[in-house]
Amino acid sequence: xxxxxxxxxxxxxxxxxxxxxxxxxxxxxxxxxxxxxxxxxxxxxxxxxxxxxxxxxxxxxxxxxxxxxxxxxxxxxxxxxxxxxxxxxxxxxxxxxxxxxxxxxxxxxxxxxxxxxxx
Amino acid sequence: xxxxxxxxxxxxxxxxxxxxxxxxxxxxxxxxxxxxxxxxxxxxxxxxxxxxxxxxxxxxxxxxxxxxxxxxxxxxxxxxxxxxxxxxxxxxxxxxxxxxxxxxxxxxxxxxxxxxxxxxxxxxxxxxxxxxxxxxxxxxxxxxxx
Ligand SMILES: Nc1ncnc2c1ncn2[C@@H]1O[C@H](COP(=O)(O)OP(=O)(O)OP(=O)(O)O)[C@@H](O)[C@H]1O
Ligand SMILES: [Mg+2]
Numbered sequence: 559x560x561x562x563x564x565x566x567x568x569x570x571x572x573x574x575x576x577x578x579x580x581x582x583x584x585x586x587x588x589x590x591x592x593x594x595x596x597x598x599x600x601x602x603x604x605x606x607x608x609x610x611x612x613x614x615x616x617x618x619x620x621x622x623x624x625x626x627x628x629x630x631x632x633x634x635x636x637x638x639x640x641x642x643x644x645x646x647x648x649x650x651x652x653x654x655x656x657x658x659x660x661x662x663x664x665x666x667x668x669x670x671x672x673x674x675x676x677x
Numbered sequence: 678x679x680x681x682x683x684x685x686x687x688x689x690x691x692x693x694x695x696x697x698x699x700x701x702x703x704x705x706x707x708x709x710x711x712x713x714x715x716x717x718x719x720x721x722x723x724x725x726x727x728x729x730x731x732x733x734x735x736x737x738x739x740x741x742x743x744x745x746x747x748x749x750x751x752x753x754x755x756x757x758x759x760x761x762x763x764x765x766x767x768x769x770x771x772x773x774x775x776x777x778x779x780x781x782x783x784x785x786x787x788x789x790x791x792x793x794x795x796x797x798x799x800x801x802x803x804x805x806x807x808x809x810x811x812x813x814x815x816x817x818x819x820x821x822x823x
Contacts, residue, residue, distance in 0.1 A: 593732075594790035597725050598797075602717075610785045617700025620707065621724050623717075638697060646704075 561667050563626045563649050566605060569663045570628060570653040576640055578649035582625045586672030589661050593618050600624060601672040607660050611635040616642040625649060630657045683746040685709060691734040691741040693760065696784065699735045702743050703728035713747065715820065722798035723752050723818045729791040729798075730756040730814045736777055736786055737761065738811065750820040755813065762808040770796065 564580040566572065588600035589607040593614060600606060602623030608615065611629045616639055619627055626649040629635055635652060643650045653660055665671070687709070689702045706727050710720040727745070734741035738760025746753040763769045770792045777787025796802050801817040 591785050592788035592790075593785040594729065594788040594794060597728070598790050598794050602721075608785075612784050613697060614700055614784065614786075617704055617728070620704050621700075621721075621728050623721070 561669055563605075565667065566626065566628070566664065567651060569667060570651060570655060570660055572628065572651035572653040574649070575629075575635055575652050576643040576648065576650040578625060578643070578647040580649065582649075584626065584669055587661065587664050587669045588624070588672070589657055597622060599673050601674050604672060605664060605669065607657050607664070609633055609657065611639055613638040613642050615639060616646060616648055619643075619648050620646055626651065628653060628660055630655060630660050681748055683748050684713065685745075685747045687743075687745045687747075689743045691731055691743055691756075691758070693735060693737075693739040693741070693758075695735060699732060700728060702731050706745060709747065710752075719818070719820055723754075726795045726798040726802075726816055726818075727754055727756075729795045730754070730816070732786065733791055733812075733814075734758045734760070736781055741811075752818040754816045754818075757811070757813045759811045762810055762812055763804070763806040764808050766804060766806065 560583045563582050584605045585603040586601045588604045590596055591608050591610050596618055600622045604624055605626045606624045607628045609630055611633050628651045630653055632654045703724050707724040738758035741756055741758030744755045768774055772793045773789040775787040775789035781787055799816040800819050803815045806812040
């Protein structure tokens with residue numbers, strides 16, 4: 559069954575900081591805080607779970623084709639980040655959960671952890 | 678490069694240490710490639726390599742110029758910076774090798790994957806670097822029939 563961005567909010571106990579296209583389908587997940595690693599290994603249409611919250615996260619999300627970023631541990635998110643996400647239509651969720659717990663909940667929704675092998 | 682006239686040429690400045698506008702050039706390039714209608718997988722590899730080159734100037738150099746020539750089936754990118762240069766290129770290409778300082782790593786840079794991402798994404802990559810002067814990255818991308 560297709561999982562949409564809107565379906566992530568409740569299980570993650572998340573606050574919607576920026577609502578992009580909430581009806582968009584999520585096809586995989588990536589968790590990590592190193593931007594180049596995300597670029598190398600994340601697959602498009604994935605949800606990205608991270609502690610990072612500065613504007614470059616949105617730049618990377620655009621490049622990879624990630625429609626939804628989940629900032630864990632209730633970290634503060636820069637205003638710049640939110641403005642950029644708004645402009646680009648990328649959803650930003652903030653959750654009090656740890657990265658581990660957030661991924662566990664996403665996994666329980668049936669979202670697979672996808673990894674890119676070659677470009 | 679070919680004698681053919683490019684569809685579009687772009688030239689943008691990159692400022693070292695400016696993390697607010699970091700990534701803007703690559704984001705703009707992505708929009709342009711999408712508008713022209715390049716296949717998504719092709720655009721993706723061009724834009725990722727461009728981003729890594731752009732970010733290396735922001736992180737490691739003082740200032741640089743990003744230039745791209747977009748042809749119907751070929752993209753040529755040159756990123757030329759004034760900066761410290763790279764003393765050992767072979768080492769720099771090793772995945773995981775990075776000289777990024779702690780405050781930069783905190784932002785998630787410095788995984789040491791940038792150059793390796795550029796190599797994987799491009800069809801040709803050439804780096805000309807002089808210690809104490811700067812670094813020039815030249816990349817080509819060819820649209821192949823699939
Ligand atoms: N334009 C440049 N000027 C000076 N040094 C550079 C430049 N580009 C790369 N380097 C050197 O090469 C190393 C490896 O670069 P690479 O892009 O692979 O990793 P990184 O930039 O450190 O981290 P990441 O790209 O994963 O965020 C850098 O840490 C730096 O020492
Ligand atoms: Mg780099």
